[in-house]
Amino acid sequence: MAFPLIASPGPIAAISTLLQTSLRVEKDQWLSAEELAALQETRLRQMLVEAARTRYYGAALCESGITDPARFELAQIGRLPFLDRQVIALHGLESFLTVDRAGLIDVMTSGSTGTPGHFLRHKLEEADYSARWWRVYSAFGCKAWDSQINVAIVNKPDRAGPITFLRRMGVLPRIERMGSDAAPEDVLRKVRELAPPILTGYAGAIEALAEHVLATGARVPPPRAVFCTAMEVTDRCLELAEEAFQAPAVDVYVTNEFGVIAWSCPARRNVLHVNDDAFVVEVVNPDGTPVPPGTLGELVVTSLGLTSMPLIRYRMGDMAARLPETCECGRGLGLLTRVHGRTAHAIRRPSGALITTPWVTSLFGRAMAHTWVRRFQVREEPGRHLRFLVDVRRPPSEVQRHTLTEIVESSVGADFEVAIEIVDRIPVAPNGKLQFLVPLPRDEQTAA
Structure with missing residues (x-):
């Protein structure tokens, strides 16, 4: 009005x-x-x-x-x-x-x-x-x-x-x-x-x-x-x-x-x-x-x-x-x-299809990983690499870690090399928000 x-x-x-x-x-x-x-x-x-x-x-x-x-x-x-x-x-x-x-x-x-x-x-x-x-x-x-x-x-x-x-x-x-x-x-x-x-x-x-x-x-x-x-x-x-x-x-x-x-x-x-x-x-x-x-x-x-x-x-x-x-x-x-x-925070596959936060969250759900994962952040790196940073509530068993790795690789492994890394903490941004996905800068995406 x-x-x-x-x-x-x-x-x-x-x-x-x-x-x-x-x-x-x-x-x-x-x-x-x-x-x-x-x-x-x-x-x-x-x-x-x-x-x-x-x-x-x-x-x-x-x-x-x-x-x-x-x-x-x-x-x-x-x-x-x-x-x-x-x-x-x-x-x-x-x-x-x-x-x-x-x-x-x-x-x-x-x-x-x-x-x-x-x-x-x-x-x-x-x-x-x-x-x-x-x-x-x-x-x-x-x-x-x-x-x-x-x-x-x-x-x-x-x-x-x-x-x-x-x-x-x-x-x-x-x-x-x-x-x-x-x-x-x-x-x-x-x-x-x-x-x-x-x-x-x-x-x-x-x-x-x-x-x-x-x-x-x-x-x-x-x-x-x-x-x-x-x-x-x-x-x-x-x-x-x-x-x-x-x-x-x-x-x-x-x-x-x-x-x-x-x-x-x-x-x-x-x-x-x-x-x-x-x-x-x-x-x-x-x-x-x-x-x-x-x-x-x-x-x-x-x-x-x-x-x-x-x-x-x-x-x-x-x-x-x-x-x-x-x-x-x-x-x-x-x-x-x-x-x-955000479009600026989505990771693009070579086909142009988007990897979004709800989609990544669904992978953790399929792996039942929320029982041991507190929060995550996915970083795209040069050379078609995805690094999954995982802040854990408790150390996962070998079976739990293998299950998550297997599900992630079966979903994105054809397009990216995947690494899952356990970290002590994933800090929020200065605005108080957590960015779940961190794609490469646009110019580096083009180069990749």
């Missing part, structure tokens, strides 16, 4: 927008797929009318032959150019703004691909960001006023917006933050002390905490739900979290640029609902052509609500597939597979 942006809205206006938006998104998820498509087209037109006022999009729309954005059709979206961080950096933030920069919120991404992104958002648009989180919480029985522990980044500043204001005023509880690299026993101590209805965090941190709970037999007050974010969320992570905390484990595909894009269906954990009322989500090949439903490709996202700095056909660098079927839960929101990782 395009908000009438006020240069400097007061807290009352922002809170009012938050409440109105929350009611709207709660209702819109139950629209039919046809009603949502019509809503998408209306909001896309409204957003394009605003975007046409910017230097960048004004020129881009003209070059694409789009003279009347108010009559634009959703099916024509492929006529618009792709956007990425490099394009934004080339043209400068000012070329994308429809309002004065003063008073906008700075939004920074983690730089998991090596290039942090810088975006700007209005306080009223921040209300939309929060409302879509509330949609997810509500679907799993959580309330806006529930306390929560977030295991991700400790020193991440709260962005200005209605939620931050309400927390500072004491109307909503503050979030208890702990680092994703915190010792699991320390996180467990805090969880037992506060008994939060909402437990959120990076998937790797939640998995490590769940393993610690199960290994120690600790008794934990069950939260209403456990929300896993920020990295590839594996089946094992969700299964361990549900077993350890006796609560639903939820995969939330959320980014700093857009907020919550998709989230686990309460009725079908293995698929995600796309927030189609807020975004147009495409899946494309590396050359930008669309892929058929059910086919893995790169996600391209257009926000229907960001008008201060429109983001149109933004290449996410994340891989997933759109699913054609409707959901049994009754929501009209479309379906998406779980995210398979």
Whole structure:
């Protein structure tokens, strides 16, 4: 939804927008797929009318032959150019703004691909960001006023917006933050002390905490739900979290640029609902052509609500597939597979086929290796070598190690020489995330 942006809205206006938006998104998820498509087209037109006022999009729309954005059709979206961080950096933030920069919120991404992104958002648009989180919480029985522990980044500043204001005023509880690299026993101590209805965090941190709970037999007050974010969320992570905390484990595909894009269906954990009322989500090949439903490709996202700095056909660098079927839960929101990782982090076979984190995780599952493997990282090295770094809970038996080696080699041995190496520790990146797959730099891939 395009908000009438006020240069400097007061807290009352922002809170009012938050409440109105929350009611709207709660209702819109139950629209039919046809009603949502019509809503998408209306909001896309409204957003394009605003975007046409910017230097960048004004020129881009003209070059694409789009003279009347108010009559634009959703099916024509492929006529618009792709956007990425490099394009934004080339043209400068000012070329994308429809309002004065003063008073906008700075939004920074983690730089998991090596290039942090810088975006700007209005306080009223921040209300939309929060409302879509509330949609997810509500679907799993959580309330806006529930306390929560977030295991991700400790020193991440709260962005200005209605939620931050309400927390500072004491109307909503503050979030208890702990680092994703915190010792699991320390996180467990805090969880037992506060008994939060909402437990959120990076998937790797939640998995490590769940393993610690199960290994120690600790008794934990069950939260209403456990929300896993920020990295590839594996089946094992969700299964361990549900077993350890006796609560639903939820995969939330959320980014700093857009907020919550998709989230686990309460009725079908293995698929995600796309927030189609807020975004147009495409899946494309590396050359930008669309892929058929059910086919893995790169996600391209257009926000229907960001008008201060429109983001149109933004290449996410994340891989997933759109699913054609409707959901049994009754929501009209479309379906998406779980995210398979970043295109920049996938390892390519000589045929071009991708090796992704869920696929590698399935090899460890077939070998029953999770009983002794804590975490792993696969590094592609020159000469068609794959080195599997394995951080273990305990030394494997010869049979266990042989079984894993045999399964890995039978799956990738025709394309790569494989080495499995036990290491003391696999560190997370500075952004607190674990990169499961580390391909060769693009120029070295070409040389190889």
